[in-house]
Amino acid sequence: MSKLLSPKDIVRSGLCIGCGSCVAQANKPDAQMSFDDYGQLKPKGSPAWFNQSSLSFTQTCPFSPGARNEDYLANNLYPTASQQDGAIGRFQSAYVGHVGEEDFRLQGSSGGMVTWVATELMRKGLIDGVAHVIATEDPQADGRYFKYRIARTEAEVRAGAKSRYYPIELSEILKTIREVPGHYAVVGIPCFIKAVQLLRREDPIFRERIRFTLGLFCGHMKSARFVESFAWQMQVPANQIEKVEYRHKDPNRPANWYNARLTLRDGQVVNRDWWHLADGDWGAGFYMNSACNYCDDVVAETADVAFGDAWVEPYSSDGKGTNVVVVRSPLVQNLMENAIEEGRLDLKSVDAAFVQQTQAAGFRQRREGLAYRLTWNKRGVRPRKRVAPDATSPSRHRKFIYRMRFYISAWSNRVFKIARQIQKPQLYYSWARLAAAVYHGLAYHQGKFAEMRKRYSELKA
Numbered sequence: 001m002s003k004l005l006s007p008k009d010i011v012r013s014g015l016c017i018g019c020g021s022c023v024a025q026a027n028k029p030d031a032q033m034s035f036d037d038y039g040q041l042k043p044k045g046s047p048a049w050f051n052q053s054s055l056s057f058t059q060t061c062p063f064s065p066g067a068r069n070e071d072y073l074a075n076n077l078y079p080t081a082s083q084q085d086g087a088i089g090r091f092q093s094a095y096v097g098h099v100g101e102e103d104f105r106l107q108g109s110s111g112g113m114v115t116w117v118a119t120e121l122m123r124k125g126l127i128d129g130v131a132h133v134i135a136t137e138d139p140q141a142d143g144r145y146f147k148y149r150i151a152r153t154e155a156e157v158r159a160g161a162k163s164r165y166y167p168i169e170l171s172e173i174l175k176t177i178r179e180v181p182g183h184y185a186v187v188g189i190p191c192f193i194k195a196v197q198l199l200r201r202e203d204p205i206f207r208e209r210i211r212f213t214l215g216l217f218c219g220h221m222k223s224a225r226f227v228e229s230f231a232w233q234m235q236v237p238a239n240q241i242e243k244v245e246y247r248h249k250d251p252n253r254p255a256n257w258y259n260a261r262l263t264l265r266d267g268q269v270v271n272r273d274w275w276h277l278a279d280g281d282w283g284a285g286f287y288m289n290s291a292c293n294y295c296d297d298v299v300a301e302t303a304d305v306a307f308g309d310a311w312v313e314p315y316s317s318d319g320k321g322t323n324v325v326v327v328r329s330p331l332v333q334n335l336m337e338n339a340i341e342e343g344r345l346d347l348k349s350v351d352a353a354f355v356q357q358t359q360a361a362g363f364r365q366r367r368e369g370l371a372y373r374l375t376w377n378k379r380g381v382r383p384r385k386r387v388a389p390d391a392t393s394p395s396r397h398r399k400f401i402y403r404m405r406f407y408i409s410a411w412s413n414r415v416f417k418i419a420r421q422i423q424k425p426q427l428y429y430s431w432a433r434l435a436a437a438v439y440h441g442l443a444y445h446q447g448k449f450a451e452m453r454k455r456y457s458e459l460k461a
Contacts, residue, residue, distance in 0.1 A: 004053035005064055005381060007043045013380030014290035015063040016042055017221060020169030021195040022057055024178075033169040035143075038413040039224035040289055041167045060202055062194040063291050065384035070190075070301040073197050077302060078328045085352035087363055088326055089301035092333045094355050095325045096310050097347035109163040109247045110255070111323035114187065114214060114307045116345070118157050120335055121185055121212055128152065128182035131173045132160040135243060140265075145227060145244050148173045150184070160187075165222040165246050167289075170195065177209050185212035189221070190297040197302045212329070215300020217308030219282060219362055220292035220409075225416050226279070229287075229432075230260050232425040233277055234270045241265075251319040256311065258282075278432035278459050279412065283361060284439045286432070287416075288409035294383040296370055298362040299355065304329035311358045324350070324358045368394055369402045401443050408435050433459040 010016045018041030023031045031045035043050065058066035074081075074090045081090035088094070098111030104119075105112035118130045129150040136142040146166045150173055151157040170192060177184055186196050193215045200207040231238035243263035248271060250259065258280070261271040274280030279287070300306035306326045315322035325347070327333045339345040356363060371390035374383075394402065412432065419428035433456055441452030 003066075004055060005058045005061070005066065006051050006053045007045075007049075007057065007061075008051045009053070009381050010061055010063060011042055013378075015294060015381060015383060017063060017191050017289055017291040018042055018167055018169055019062060019192050019195045020171030020174070021060055021062070021199060023169075023171040024174035025056060025060065025199070027175075033171055035167070035224060037417055039167065039226075039228075039287070040221075040413075041169050056202065060195065060198040062191045062198065063294065063383060065381065067194075067198055068201070069384075069386055070194060070297050071386060073194065073201075073302045074328070077197065080330065081328055083352065085356075087356045087367070088299045088352050090328060091352075092327045092330065094327070094350050094352065095336070095347035096315065096322060096350050096354065096358075097325075097345065098320070098322055099344070100346040101344040104158075104161075105320055106249070106251075107158060107161040108321060109161075109249065110307070110309050110321040112161070112321070113323040113325055113345075114216065115158055115161045117214060117305060117307075117332065117335070118151075118160075118185055118187065119154050120339070122154060122157060124335070126183065126331075127185045127211055130157050130160075130185045130187065131170070131177070132157070132187040133164050133168050134160045135164075139241065139244075140239055144168075144224070145241070150176055162245070163247050165226060166244075167221060167224055174199070174206070178205055182209060183211045184209055185214060186210055187214040187216065188300075188303075189216050189218040190300040190302075191218075191291070191295060193300050193303045194297065212305075212332070213300075213303045215303025215306035217299050217306060217324075217359060217362070218295075218297075219365075220285065220295075221289040223287040223289065223413060225413070225420070226287050228420070229279055229416065229428070230262060230272075230277070232428070234262060234272055236262060236264060236268070236270055249319070249321065253319045254317040255309065255319055255321050256316045276459070278429055278436055281436055281439065283405070283443060284436055285405040285409040286412040286436075288412075290409070293373055293406060293409070294370065294385065296366050296385050296387055298359050298366055299326055305332045308355075308359060311360075312354075315358075324355055326355060364398075365402075365405070368398065369405075372399060372402050373406065397442075397446065400447070401439075404439050404442055408439060411435070 020033045078090045098105045099116045121127045139145040146164045228238045245261040248259045248261040258274040310322040310324045371387045374389035375391040415431045437452045437456035440455040445451035
């Protein structure tokens with residue numbers, strides 16, 4: 001067992017993802033999750049709690065080196081899983097495709113599978129509620145654009161469709177699950193699902209009430225500043241934003257042509273393709289939570305079923321959206337097999353190699369890249385991961401990319417903070433364009449200066 005840790009230890013070491021598990025367990029009125037200066041959610045509370053090391057926190061924080069890892073959890077959760085893969089973990093089966101019934105596919109960012117599974121669990125009477133992320137009704141009053149809530153009807157479940165690249169946390173819905181008897185499903189990114197599974201191991205109430213976990217493949221967690229950057233670059237006031245859509249779906253455009261869309265209080269709608277945003281290259285890592293540098297789970301290995309986008313052709317060009325699905329729960333497997341036979345799901349079986357291919361960049365970042373980052377000097381708590389430190393395997397070119405991504409992640413938060421404080425968006429734009437152009441030339445064109453200059457000119461225009 002590693003030494004006992006406190007929330008302060010994890011936060012100061014840059015390992016807090018902001019899941020809210022520690023606040024939910026604290027059960028103290030002054031313990032809460034709030035945004036820090038970089039727009040990331042972090043726990044806050046009295047020094048007596050925040051600084052207190054404990055066994056329960058050490059064993060349930062998803063980034064604690066003293067917590068059980070994904071392999072251990074999955075082996076205990078899914079002992080009958082027929083397949084095992086080093087990248088996607090234990091699983092029963094994997095599919096690519098989309099929902100065939102009603103308008104699930106149209107309403108979702110991808111193929112509609114997340115919402116369909118959650119809805120099907122409710123239709124079958126297997127759950128009473130779904131903990132998922134929805135848009136807040138009045139973001140300017142609430143102080144955030146998205147939050148978790150528990151849906152108790154099919155209509156409420158379907159209102160949670162679409163992707164949200166925004167900080168959210170679990171503390172309030174975990175408190176609700178503890179207080180209100182029933183059976184629940186929880187939808188979340190890999191580290192959030194891991195946090196839930198660690199809590200279920202320690203707490204019989206969560207173990208009994210949380211019956212299903214639905215995982216989302218994840219690249220990294222963005223900060224709340226991403227929305228403000230949208231507003232700056234589309235030249236609209238951030239304090240007038242009513243609705244944020246990160247991936248506006250257009251069946252006539254490739255699915256991987258992300259288009260950000262903002263709706264203002266007066267009804268005005270503005271939008272722009274991510275490609276034309278200074279910080280729109282996902283791979284560059286703008287606004288990434290520092291904890292994401294130390295994550296090795298791309299496909300939610302501890303979830304009963306996990307979903308991602310099929311980022312390979314011909315699926316990535318299909319504007320209607322396509323899911324890749326990894327199933328671990330025998331019960332969920334049966335639900336999906338029946339729906340396939342009934343024609344309600346349009347899915348075909350794929351193997352682990354196909355799933356890896358759809359998330360190739362994510363696996364490079366969280367396996368080879370993570371192994372390299374683990375060799376760097378780090379202050380505070382050192383994470384314990386399933387990959388060994390390795391500075392020899394990555395090529396010189398890949399090392400440059402991992403370094404560049406790490407610094408863009410850190411400095412995008414810092415530069416935006418300064419620009420926000422002095423109300424000089426141009427300071428951030430200029431820096432972001434340069435960083436994005438250098439990354440573009442380095443990552444995609446072997447460091448050619450002409451390509452960097454071309455990309456900078458495109459972004460400036």
